[in-house]
Amino acid sequence: MAGRIDLVRGMKEILGDRYFVYGGYDSRPDSTVYGNYAEIPGDDYFADDKRLLKVRHYIVRLVTDHKDFVLEDTIETLFDTLDIAYQQITHEHVKTEKSYCTEWEVVILEPR
Known part of the structure; x- marks a missing residue:
């Protein structure tokens, strides 16, 4: 099962190393097309004093100058893969930014 590093590596392959960054809008590159991600605090599951499963929720964001169906499909294929x-x-x-924003919530399960 894939982890966060696999997700980041795949997104950088799709968008380019400079155009996929961690964090919010403040960390975006000076480009119309970019992507970023941020973690949403999640829960771990425990039993018998052992962590059984780590659950990580992320928001993955794609910003383009127009709705890009092909790029969105490519990213969703990455998630599936x-x-x-x-x-x-x-x-x-997003009128104020003169851009188009697509976001996905993704869940990565990390077994013990």
Whole structure:
């Protein structure tokens, strides 16, 4: 099962090393097309004083100058290939930024 590093590596292969970054809008590159991700604090599952499963939730964001169906499909294929559960949660034009934002919530399970 894939982890966060596999996700980051795949996104950098799709968008390029300089255009996929950790963090929010403040860490974005000076480019119309970029992606980033941020962790949403999640829960770990425990039993008998042992951690059984680590659950990591992330928001993966893609910002482009227009809705890019091909790029979105490529990213969703990456999620499928890595066996990462995902759900598209945002796809909207951001007038103030003159860009289009698509976001997915992804869940990565890390067994003990």
